[in-house]
Structure formats: structure tokens, C-alpha cells
Amino acid sequence: VSDKTLAELGESESLQRTIGRLTTSESVLIGPGDDAAVINLSENRFVVTTDSMIEDHDFKLNWSSGFDLGYKAVATNLADVAAMGAKPVALVVSLAVPKQTRISWLEAFADGLSQALTELAPTASVVGGDLASSEKVFISVTAHGDLEGRAPVLRSGAKVGDLLAVGGTLGKAAAGLALLTEGGSAAEAFDDLVSFQLRPRPPIELGVVAANNGATAMLDISDSLVKDASRIAEQSKVCLSINSSDLLGFQAVLEQAAQRLNQPALDWVLFGGEDHGLLATFPSLELVPKGFKVIGKVIAKKDHFVELDGQAIDPRGWDSVTG
């Protein structure tokens, strides 16, 4: 079987081969193939977010397969939709790759998009895309959600007295990155952590659950627990107080890898991003949904945004420009 390149097949044929591997969900009235797609909602508002990934800045091709990148591009964008309390309905994908890229790589990328949707948000589908050639791989995804009548959960709604809780994992993707950087047998020994870096699995369904339970503020942790917590604190004009004892469970699963690399597991939990778990505040313990773990509480505004065991802690994390 011949595995032609993008240059040999051209844009239209390559796009068809890629798009053809995707299925559309119920909410798609007009799918790919016209000037634009038309999406159905349960109400007259929609949620929209965009994020891009660039070769050698956000990923390396010798670490990530086409499948991994398709999966990750979908997962990270779905997390932003979920963090608004919305149900994902549709995505559009812009992809640029070198002309000599094999069609099999594009097909694997499409399969990664598809697999992420199947696993994380079966109500959503890819409804459009753009394929172009470039020296480096560039991926840009825009994702859309349906609030189904709910109020969007913003970053600015946290109230003093609320509980702070995390849905999903903390530090696994950062541990995976450290293992990939180390390489060799370390990466092989902890391939479950590596897979969280390459194919993060945010708890998308918890976004709607949190909104239904009255979450007062929510975002997805893309940069780091402390940096993203400071965003809620800043926009809500409060301080977030985290208890280190509540992070022990997150640390425990990283401990063996941390010892292998001689790095502190707590740093991955506090300052590692890319798990794309949900960080939310709830008015009371009864309202914290199953799947969320309470890690602290909302206290009155201070000079700092976040504290750990009562001590100010500086936001650190990933800046997509300066690294």
C-alpha cells in the first residue's frame, strides 16, 4: 500500500482522507464540505474557545505521534469548554504540516481527534478544518459548547467561605514531561505518566456536573495549580488557601517516578500544568461533586493570591511565549 505525501495528493484529497475518518454527532446540521458548518444548540447562546500547539514550542515530533497530537489538541480545548460549565458540541481544526508529511501521519492525527472525542466528549464532533503546508507542524483548534440553559461558570465568582476543589489529576503530565526529558528506561518504566503528557485525559463531563451543582468559579488547570488558582483569586478578588495535606494523594502516585528522577513530586503537583483538570469553588461540601477533591478554601483578599498552609506561594507555570 502506497503512503503518499501531502504534496503528492494535494489539499482537497488529503483533507478528504483525513476528514473522512471522522464521524459527526447529532448536533451537526451541516458538516464539513461547504463554506461553513451549521451547529444546533439547545438554546441561543454558544461557548467558544481556541488554542494552538506549535512544533518545538509545545511538542516535539520525536515524542508525540500524529495520534497523540490529535488527541491532545482536542482534550485541551474540550477542557476550556467544560470549565465554562458547557457541553462540548463541535470543533474546527486547522492543521499545517510539511509537504513531505505522509498521509498515514494525517490519518493517525484524525484518529487521535476521533478517539479523544469518543472517550472524552461523545456529544461533540469535528465540523470543519483547514489543511496547509508549513515548515513546522502547527495545530489550532476552536471548540464550541452548549450551556443548555445554565449560567456560564466564570473565574470571577469565587466567594469567601467557598471550598476549593480539583477534578481530575494534578502533576501527572508534568511528571511525564520530566520522564520524557530524562528519556531511556525512566520513560519506559512510567509509561502511564508519560501518556498523561502526550494524551491528557481531562474530566470533561465534570464541567457540566460542577455547573449543575452550583460551582461559583471554575477553570481548567493548563499552566499550573498555583498559577491558575491565582487567576481565580485575582478575578474573584479573594485569596485561595490550599492545604498541602490535601495534595498528598496527588503526590503519592508520582512518588516512585519522583524518586527515580530525584525531583520533588510536590513541585509537579503545584507547578506542573497540562493535566487540564478542573479547578472549581463550591459553596459547601455537600455541593462538591463526586470526582472532585477538596484541596482548600476561599479566604478574604490578601497581598498574595494563593497560599499553601498559610504561607504565600508565588505563581509559577508555563508561559506559551517565554516558556
Next chain:
Amino acid sequence: VSDKTLAELGESESLQRTIGRLTTSESVLIGPGDDAAVINLSENRFVVTTDSMIEDHDFKLNWSSGFDLGYKAVATNLADVAAMGAKPVALVVSLAVPKQTRISWLEAFADGLSQALTELAPTASVVGGDLASSEKVFISVTAHGDLEGRAPVLRSGAKVGDLLAVGGTLGKAAAGLALLTEGGSAAEAFDDLVSFQLRPRPPIELGVVAANNGATAMLDISDSLVKDASRIAEQSKVCLSINSSDLLGFQAVLEQAAQRLNQPALDWVLFGGEDHGLLATFPSLELVPKGFKVIGKVIAKKDHFVELDGQAIDPRGWDSVTG
């Protein structure tokens, strides 16, 4: 006044400086700054399209300013929304630029986005974005529209007996590209044509007008008149017959530049893309709106998709991968 680079300011500050130059329109319930934006519609469907532009593939930085690129990225995506018969409401913009890019370039880019919206679709605004660093400039825009209860106008609805009409210009952007390629005094002498290549001005408002008048098929001419006409023909299972005499007006305004470059003006009209005018079919002459020019008619399916004065004409045009 210091003009810092992206690397010096970092992502957040640079994004704020850029986003801060944009205003939001009425339909924006939640704008930039949270995980996602929330957009209001008049009904429970939305239209979505995406398109990207890559340095040295789709543009050259020594031809296009930051302002030009912002303007063009908006204009081309709005044309796809208009071609569905929808009113543009919101856009998200992903931009990647080299770290050493000056903030003044980013500000000019934002001003270009803003100016295009003001001129072409004042009902729409930029509601989110992503800024990253890369070796080459990469721009990806996703645009959204409101059908306001209208049926979307697809490529597949042209009927035998319909009239074929163009809204907007033909060949000006192609002439502009030829002039830029020639350079020097030729480009200076015809700067109005050059400006159509750098800042295309599609007749966005005509999309809704055409839909309201019962257009049976519509798309925006991005690749070339003949290539895009063949798309309507293929999807509608008809043949489109164009009269060269109806193209004379489009040719006439290009004639001086064509003579200067010793190139045939008709080639720019037939095979040049990027004006992003609207190509639509209407059931009768009375229904063809002001602003559209009839150039032919829909006839029964043949072995070819498009003919000029009764002779088959081969689709040629731009392929974003193979060029």
C-alpha cells in the same frame, strides 16, 4: 516610547495589549479573559468556519504589514460566513509570531482586525484568541455567524434555469499579486489593485441579502471563479455556463495593469482568487439583488462542470498545499 518585543513582554501582557485594542459588539455575553467566550444568537443554530494563513505560503512579510494581515484574516473568514447567508457575530484569532516581533506589529495586527470588522461587519467582534511564538508567522481565524432563522445557503442547491451572479470584484486581488511580483513602479502605479490583494474587501452584507432573496446556492470565490463555480456545479449536479461578454466590466478595470504587465486581464478574472466575492445562483432576474452582476446561468449536468461561451473550461486555481 519603547517598542518591546513579544519575548520581553511575555504572552499575557502582549495578549492584553493586543486584545485591548478591540471592542466587543452587542452579541458578546462574555468576551476575552475567561476559559471561553459566550456569544448570543437570535436562534439556536450557529455557523462556523475556519481558515489559516502561513508566512511564505499565503503571504510575505515584506509585502504585507501587520495591519494588512489582520485585515485580510478577518475579511476572508467573514466571506465564508456571508456565503452561508449568515450575519457574522464573533471571531477567535490564533496568532503565532517570532519572539523578536515588536509589540507595535501586534498592535497594528489588532488594528487591522478591528478595521476590517468596522468596515465589513460591524455586528461582529473578536471574542478570544491565542498568542504563541514560532519561527514563521501563523494566523488562524475561526468565524461565527447567526442565520437569524434563514436556511443556510449551500453549494448544492443550484437548479437548472437559475441565473449565476457575482457579488463583489473579480480578478483585482490576482492583478495585485501580479503587480507585487513585478514590483517597483508597476506596483506603485496600481496601488488600488495591490490593496485588493493585501486587504480584500468582500461584500459581506450581500450574503444575508442574497439569502433573503432566495439564492439557491452560494460560496465565496477564494480560489478562482472557474474553480469555485465548478464546486457549485459538482455539488449541485449541474453545469454552470458563463458568458465572457458578462465579464467585460470586470476585465475593463484591470486592462491598464494587464497591458503594463503584458498579461491577459481575462485570466485574472477567470483564474485569480482571493477577492472573496460571492458567487450565487438565483431563480430569476428579479431576485438578483443590487450589488450582484449576472454572468451566466445554470444548465443541465454535462461531462464538464463549467463552460465559457459554450466551451468547456478547466478549473484552475490555488491549492493551499501544492500552490
